[in-house]
């Protein structure tokens with residue numbers, strides 16, 4: 001009752017906005033805020049410009065409906081979206097965890113369903129398709145196991161793409177290789193020089209967290225993830241403190257946060273948004289007015305890609321969330337099952353339409 005009155009009052013005052021309360025690295029309380037939510041940006045709904053106002057901890061259906069009005073469902077908006085896409089080259093970008101697979105307690109068990117794999121295979125047979133994940137590139141491939149998809153791991157710091165003409169990124173950070181099908185590929189790794197230190201940090205993180213129950217450290221090749229989903233709440237303070245003390249010894253690194261995970265990453269100007277731009281360029285799609293990127297993701301790191309699509313003025317940034325959250329995405333899907341429905345609709349639409357497309361078959365593995 002009290003809560004509803006407050007929400008109404010904030011709406012009336014025009015100061016109501018969904019805000020990320022634990023987005024930045026800070027005190028142990030940041031981890032505590034993560035406790036009741038999968039999602040760092042939706043743990044609470046707080047009125048902007050009102051730091052002393054009580055935090056709303058439960059986003060109601062009413063809140064969700066208001067949020068969906070601002071970020072319409074990509075399923076119910078599908079026809080409108082595809083009308084705008086007619087005659088354009090659609091390029092599909094997807095995040096992995098929380099988008100293609102549901103969030104689960106054990107990061108090693110975040111398997112993609114066979115139905116999702118088959119839908120993705122279909123999508124990739126019609127549109128250039130790339131997965132941009134925080135995981136290591138090899139790990140995502142292990143989960144997805146599709147060869148017609150392009151993979152970018154470590155939040156875009158490890159990209160395997162076809163050897164097309166690339167303008168802005170000269171030969172720097174690139175090596176030639178072959179994919180699992182034997183096709184020639186270019187591997188782009190802008191954080192190569194940090195690898196020895198990343199490994200050092202991994203070992204240090206393992207050491208300082210080894211006695212904390214429920215904490216695991218994941219090697220994502222160009223970044224390290226410290227998972228605390230299975231840890232006890234009373235240990236959150238010590239986890240944060242130990243991670244930050246390791247970070248303080250490595251000035252070329254910073255911490256970002258995800259869903260009950262902290263990540264130590266090299267301080268370079270490269271994120272999922274840059275990876276999206278790089279891939280569009282690789283696919284010869286960068287400058288074209290005819291190109292329409294669709295990006296589907298659920299986490300804070302996906303926001304960088306949403307921003308890039310917005311700044312291009314063409315394309316569909318779609319957030320996966322069942323709760324209101326602050327986002328640059330224009331559309332929304334509730335969860336991976338809605339992502340699946342969207343991918344199925346996309347394939348169906350493509351089959352029934354005569355839109356132009358790029359045939360990328362055989363380029364990726």
Ligand SMILES: O=P(O)(O)OC[C@H]1O[C@H](O[C@H]2O[C@H](CO)[C@@H](O)[C@H](O)[C@H]2O)[C@H](O)[C@@H](O)[C@@H]1O
Pocket residue numbers: 095096097098102103104105106107108110132133134135218220225227229258259260261263299301
């Ligand atoms: O960019 P993404 O593909 O979304 O990867 C982001 C992180 O996802 C994984 O962690 C998250 O999913 C796990 C499995 O559901 C879950 O247990 C964990 O709590 C989540 O944070 C992955 O393990 C991380 O390395 C990625 O950075």
